[in-house]
Amino acid sequence: MKSEHEKVIDEYAEKLPEFMLREVKESIPATISKSDLSKVMEVIVASYIAARVNPGECVGLVGAQSIGEPGTQMTLNTFHFAGVSEMNVTTGLPRIIEIFDARKDIKTPMMEIFLKAPHNTNIEQLKKFAAKIKETTFGELASEYSLNIFDQVLTVKLNKMLLDDYGLSAKELAKTIKAKVKGFGVESSGEEITLTKSTKAEELKDLYNIKEKIKDFKITGTKGIKQVLPVKRGEEYIILTSGTNLKDILSQPEVDASRTNSNDIVEVYEVLGIEAGRQAIINEVYKVIDAQGLNIDIRHIMMVADIMCANGEVKGVTRYGVVKEKASVLARASFETPIKHLINAALEGEVDHLTSVVENVMVNQPVPLGTGLPGLVTKIK
C-alpha cells in the first residue's frame, strides 16, 4: 500500500466507518492510479450512503421479527452434541430463551479456559492444571464407608489412586474435615479416616447425617467447576469445563485471561462489566443461531443485546427487566400484569405521553415510527 493511496483513502475518514476504510486499504490493487482511486472511493461512499438506514426506521421491531420468525425453525432438543462431542450443551430455542431472560442459573454453564504459553502445549502440565481447578468433594475420593452404630464410629476408606492423582494424603483430608465438623473426633491412618462421636447423644441418625454431610465437603479445586476436559483447539490445548467460576479462574496465574470465557452472561457481566456482558450476549446468541444454520444478521442480535444492557446492567427481556423500564404505563400494561401497572400508576400519578407504539394504537393515532415520525411545522399568520 502506497502512502499516497493511504492519504486519498484517509480523506474519506469522515464519510465512511473505520472498518470499511480498512477493507478498502486491503483490497485496493497496488497499481491503481490516484484518479482511479478517488473514483472508486466516490462510488464506495455513494453505495455506503445508499445502504444507510432511514430515519424513523423501526429497527427494534425489525430486529424482534428477525429473531422471532426463525424461532419456530429452531430445535427444542435441550441436549445436543454441539462441536465437542464429549460434553452436553444447551442449544436451540431453550438456550436463546435462557439468554434473553438473562437467567442467573443457566442449564449448562461452561467455560473455555485458555492457558498461557508453556502450559497450553504441554498436555501433562495442562492436565495437572485441570485437576487443580476441578472441584473435588470428599465423596468423590471415598471408596467405602462403614458405620459402626454401636460405637458411633464412621470409617471411610479412601481411593488410593485418586488421592495420588490429586497429590493428597489422608492426613490432609482429616485436617480439613476436622475444621468443619463439630462433635466428632477425626483421625487418619493409612488410607482410612475415622470419625468418632465425642459426645454421647441418643440420636443414632447423627452418624448417618455426618456421613452424608462430609460427602459434599470441598477438598480441592475451584468452586463450581464440576467437570474438566482438555481439548485440542488448533495448535494448542484448552480446557473445557462444565460449571463456571470466571472470577476465580481468571485470577489463576496460568490462565490466559484475555481469551478465557464463560457462557454465563450474567457472570461475565458481573466479573468483567457491562460492555463484556453485551458482547457475551451477542456471542452466545450468535453461536446458537450459527449452529442451527440460520441466517440472522448480527445487527439484530446487537439490538437485543443493547436494549438488555442499556441501563448499565444486564436486564432480561421479561416483565421484570426491559419492559419494566418503559416510561409509558399503557405500554407496560399491554404486555403483562396490566392491573398491577394501572394501580401503581394511580398511586404515583403517572402521566403517559403517548410517545411509543402501543399507546398510540390504543388511542387510534398514527404511531411515531416510519412515516408517522415526521410532522409539519407551519407558521400560522
Added chain:
Amino acid sequence: MVEAASAKIVTPELYDREGYPVDGGLMDLRLGVIDPGLVCKTDGLKLKESLGHFGYIELARPVIHIKFVRQILDLLRSTCKACGRILIPEEKVKRYAAMLNKSSEDEGLEARRRKVKEIVAKYKVKDKCPHCNAKQDKIKIEKPYNFYEGEVRLSPIEVRARLEKISEEEVLLFGFSPEHFRPEWMVLTVLQIPPVTMRPSITLESGERSEDDLTHKLGDIVRINQRLFENINAGAPEVIIEDLWDLLQYHVTTFFDNEVAQLPPARHRGGQPLKTLTERIKSKEGRIRHNLAGKRTDFSARTVISPDPMIGLNEVGVPLSIAMQLTVPEKVTEWSKEYLRKLVENGPKKYPGANYIIKPNGRRKTITDETKDEILEELSEEYIVERHLIDGDVALFNRQPSLHRMSMMCHQVKVLPGNTFRLNPAVCNPYNADFDGDEMNLHIPQNEEARAEARILMLVETQIISPRYGLSVVGCIHDAITGNYLLTKELVFNRNEACDLLYSCGVEDLSSLPHKEKIDGKEVFSILLPKDFNFLGEDKSGNQVKIVNGMLKTGVMDKSNLGQESGLMLRNIYERYGSSFTADLLGKISKLGIAVLTRRGFTIGAGDLDLLEETKEEINNAIKKAEDEALKLIDEFYAGKLQALPGRTVAETLELRILEALNRARNKSGDIAVRQVRESSALTMAKCGSRGNPLNIAQMTAIVGQQALRGKRIETGFKGRTLSYFKRNDLSPKARGFIRNNFKTGLTPSEFFFGAMTGRDALMDTALRTPKSGYLYRRLSNAMQDLKVVYDGSVRDASGRIVQFAYGEDGLDVSKTKNGVVDVKEITQQVLGEK
C-alpha cells in the same frame, strides 16, 4: 367523586313496572342510555351518542379497596399509630429521603417502597415511635382484607383514621404522589358507579332482560348498603351491623376483583363466576390486549388461496364475488364523473359497479334498482362513490401468523373468476404459505394516504430483500427451478420451439435470439437477462456460474441462484436494475421454467427408485459390514475389551461407536444409491434443489437408517428391551431402532414402530416449540417495538434514551446490503472494470 357523578344511586331496583329505568336505580337515565328511543338526562343525547356518566353510592360504612390492601398494610406498619409520623427518627429522615430518591430513579418506585419497609423494619425493634414515644403494636393482616393490631381487629373506619394522619411530605417519602393521592382514599366511603353504557343489558328473544355482570354485582352492593343503612338507623345490635358490613366488604371486593385468592368468587345463579372489573381488563381476552391493542377492520376478505404462476409477483387474484363486495371510495370530480356514473348505472349486481354513494353531508345511500335513478340524478361533484374493486387497485394481503413484515404485503388486485385468492407461487415463501387449504386475508386501504404508503413501502417488489439477512426472500420454487435447471443444463431446441417458449413467458423482442438452427437452453435463458449484466457465482454443486454481458456462459441455473434465501444473482440484479425489473424478471424466469416443463414433460414414479442388481448387492454389503462391526463392538463390550473414550463410560462409548458405524453405513449406501440410480426425475429434483434431497432418495431406494431419540439409539420401552419381540439386553442394531430396509421394499413391523417413535417425537417437538417461540417473539417485540432511528442516526427508545449511537455500529440497513455487508471489493472491480 361525588362531584364527577351525575346521579346518586339509592335503590337496587332497575326498572319500574313499565320497564322504564328507575330514578336513583342502577340503570338511571342520568348515567347514560342503552335503550333505543330514550334520551340521556345528563347530556340530552341519544343511544350511541351519549358516552355515559358516572354515578356514586354513599357507603353506609367504609370498606377497604381490595387492590390497595398491600399499600395500606405497608403504610400502617411504617407509621405511628398515635401521631401518624413515619417510624424513622427525625434526624435520619432527610438522609434516607435522598437515598430513596436515588433508588427510585434507578429501580422504580416499587423498589423504593420496599426500601422504606426495610428501613422501618430496622427501627421497628424499638417498638416505640421516635416522635411521640407512643408504643407500637404489630399489625397483622388476615387475608384478604382484615387488619389486626395485636389481637384487636382494626375496622376500616380505624384504618382510615390512621391513614388520614399521614402528612403530605411523608406520602411523598413513600413514593406516592401527594398531588394525586391521599392514603385514606384507599378506604372507600363512596363507591363510583360506572355508566350504564359500560355494562349494557341484553334483551333476550323472550323479551326478558339479561343484565351485565357488573350490574348484578352493583345491585348486590346497593341492596346490602341500603340494609346496612336501615339497620344502623334503626339501632340494630352491633353483631348484625358487623355482619352486614362484612357482606358489604365482600361485595365491593368482588366488584373489583372476582378472583381474590381467599374469597369464594361471586357467581351467577347458574354457578358460573361473574366477570367483574379486574377480569375485564386482564389477560389476552381482556380489554387491553383484545380491544385496545388489537383492532378489527372493515373492508377485508378472507378465503382459501391457490397458485397461479401466470399472474405477476405484485398481483393477487381476487374472486369476482369478493371484488363486488369490497369497495373503494372514489370522489366524483370533473374528470371522474362520467366513469363513476357508469359504475353507478351498473349498480351492485353488475361488475364493475358500485355499492354505495356518500353525499356531501356524510349520509350514505345504498344503490339498489329503486334508488339508482334518483342517485344518478343527484350525482355530482363532492359526492363519493364506493365502487367495486377493479384491476390495479391496491390491496394488503396477509397470512397469519404474521411473524415478520413480509407477512403483510401490498398487492395489486386482479379480478379473476373462481372463489379463491390467487397468488404467484414465488411469494409463498415470505408468507410461509402453501396450498393445502391455507386461507389468507385481504384488506383494501380506503384513502389516498394509506394507498400511497402501501404501494411505496409495502409492495411485494420492495420487500424482495429480507431485512433479516439481506438476501432475496422470494425466488423460483418447485417446477420453475426444475424447468430452468433442465433448460440450462441439457435442452436444445430448434428455432421455432425456442421462439414459442420465450413468447409464452412474455418475451416479445426475440431479435437477440441467435440465428441458428439449434439453439441451446443457455442461450434461451440468456434472452431474459439484461444485456449488460455480469455475474460470477456458484451453483448448488459448487461449479462456476458465469454470466458475461447478459449471456450465461457456464454453469446451470438451480436453487442457489434462482431460489429464495440464497440467490446472489437475484440480489445483484435487484441492486443494479431495481425492484420492478427484478419482479418482472423473476416472473419471466418462473414462467419460462414452467413452460419448459410443460413442453418437455416431467413425471415421477416408483420406477424412478429402481436400483440395479449389483447396486443392491453393494448396498447390502455395506450395511452388512456395518452391522457386523456393531456386533463386534458389542462382543468386545461384553468381553470387557472395549476402551472407553475420554470422559465417557464404556457403555456410552459403545453406544457412540455403534451409532457412528451405522450412520456411516447409511451415508455410504445413500451415496451408492444416488450415484447408481438412473437419471430420474426424483434425482433431478434433488440435484437442482427444487424438492427433496439426496437423503430422501437414499431413504426411499437404499436404507432408512438409524432412528435416534435425544441423540441416542432407541432405549426406552420394556424392561431391558425396546419391544417384547426382542430378547432382553439385546444391543444389536435391529433391536435398537436400526431400519435396514428402504421405503420402497417396505419396513418390518418392528422397524415401522421405531420409525413411528421418532416421527411422534418430531411432532411433539414442533407442537411444544410453537408456543414457546411465539412467547419469545411477543416479549421481544414488546420490549423493542419503540426503538427507532432518529434523524441524527442514533437509535433511541420512546423516551429519547439512546440505545445505539449508530444502528448496528455502522448505520447500515440490512435490507439494503448484500447479506449484511457493502462489498468493497466488488465495487472496486466494477469501477475498474468499466474503464
